């Protein structure tokens with residue numbers, strides 16, 4: 447009998463606000479160890495806000511907000527990151543005046559206590575994204591959106607996360623880069639990294655994710671977990687397996 451993977455991220459009854467405006471209403475979501483989970487929904491429904499709420503970047507309140515059993519509610523963002531949550535925001539936050547290598551050096555963080563995944567060296571991320579190795583001396587501000595997206599993921603990885611939050615990784619990125627990114631994310635998943643991926647268009651999620659949650663406009667409530675596929679994920683899409691390539 448196979449053991450159920452432990453829950454990494456547990457969210458129940460999550461509310462979040464910008465100023466007086468409440469954006470999330472009682473959101474519930476879970477990610478188990480080794481799982482890739484999609485967060486889908488139209489523009490402006492609250493996907494980014496969910497990720498910011500996990501990272502402590504917006505005012506929020508929850509019945510439960512825990513990572514590996516540790517309560518995140520009272521922790522500052524840097525402490526949440528140190529527990530093992532990597533975050534790639536929608537706007538990527540690349541340092542424009544620093545080189546690729548310097549951006550990566552700034553992301554380096556030792557493996558968190560209890561980490562089970564191997565240490566991510568700079569060479570390991572260059573192996574994952576060879577394009578970055580070829581431009582290690584380039585300034586962040588001189589990279590394309592897609593290259594910056596790869597760098598943002600690579601920088602999160604050298605922080606040695608157990609869970610990676612990716613906010614719309616294919617947005618504004620050329621199709622070829624989406625292909626590279628999809629392959630890289632499949633490799634990461636096969637290596638045991640857990641993923642929570644927000645997307646408006648769910649092609650990338652369909653290739654990678656085991657299941658998904660949908661946030662809907664208006665009520666801004668999560669309808670899920672969706673055990674099959676989110677409605678706009680093609681019903682004939684094959685579940686991702688460590689060796690499968692969707693490309």
Ligand SMILES: Nc1ncnc2c1ncn2[C@@H]1O[C@H](COP(=O)(O)OP(=O)(O)OP(=O)(O)O)[C@@H](O)[C@H]1O
Nearest residue numbers: 464469487488489490491492493494495496536646
């Ligand atoms: N800094 C902010 N101040 C006030 N309202 C905000 C702020 N950021 C987002 N909002 C609002 O919160 C709601 C949810 O936004 P959010 O960015 O979480 O949506 P999303 O699902 O990630 O969509 P998108 O694809 O546009 O990023 C939207 O109505 C948006 O206008």
